[in-house]
Amino acid sequence: MPCVQLSARPSLSASETQNHFQYRRGSRLARQTLICVARNRLLFRSNEVQQNKCLLYSGDSRHQHLTEVLKVKQGDPVKVGVVGGNRCTAEVTQLGQAIELTWKDWQAPLPASRVDLLLAMPRPRVMKRLWTHLATLGMGTILITGAQRVEKVYFSSRALRPPVLYEDIIKGLEQAGDTRLPEVIMGAAASRLRCRYRFSAS
Numbered sequence: 001m002p003c004v005q006l007s008a009r010p011s012l013s014a015s016e017t018q019n020h021f022q023y024r025r026g027s028r029l030a031r032q033t034l035i036c037v038a039r040n041r042l043l044f045r046s047n048e049v050q051q052n053k054c055l056l057y058s059g060d061s062r063h064q065h066l067t068e069v070l071k072v073k074q075g076d077p078v079k080v081g082v083v084g085g086n087r088c089t090a091e092v093t094q095l096g097q098a099i100e101l102t103w104k105d106w107q108a109p110l111p112a113s114r115v116d117l118l119l120a121m122p123r124p125r126v127m128k129r130l131w132t133h134l135a136t137l138g139m140g141t142i143l144i145t146g147a148q149r150v151e152k153v154y155f156s157s158r159a160l161r162p163p164v165l166y167e168d169i170i171k172g173l174e175q176a177g178d179t180r181l182p183e184v185i186m187g188a189a190a191s192r193l194r195c196r197y198r199f200s201a202s
Contacts, residue, residue, distance in 0.1 A: 124157035135172025
């Protein structure tokens with residue numbers, strides 16, 4: 001069963017913290033919300049890595065992270081991984097509009113998590129924010145079910161669509177530095193959890 005495991009995150013200096021976090025004012029109370037954009041390991045689909053090399057172009061958010069946040073130079077090491085697969089340390093072998101990474105020093109994925117979560121479906125907007133956090137915390141299986149005060153219409157929301165789930169879960173895995181995907185199971189009744197999402201790593 002695919003799952004995720006939380007790994008220790010490296011400590012950041014004051015200047016690095018400013019680069020890793022951005023602030024935005026939100027809500028009618030004008031309260032300040034902290035939006036985490038830290039990426040402790042860049043993840044790639046298996047078909048993006050060919051012969052231990054991959055290219056990142058200027059429109060890719062990972063390219064932006066390397067150039068604007070990490071400010072890499074040629075020869076620098078970068079933590080990378082294959083979604084649902086192994087971890088690795090890559091070397092920057094080309095800089096410019098396209099960044100080439102040469103993958104070296106392959107490592108096995110982190111140990112499988114033994115932590116599963118059973119959660120009554122919250123409001124869709126809340127659920128949308130939770131996926132990233134749950135992936136970062138290392139949930140092995142996430143079970144979303146109905147409850148007495150859960151409206152059934154929640155289960156048709158955009159927050160539960162596989163493409164949205166996948167994108168938000170990947171963000172959480174990159175923060176945790178992990179590659180393992182959690183299994184997502186959901187259903188309006190706890191006795192009929194039939195909808196399973198097993199994400200493909202390709």
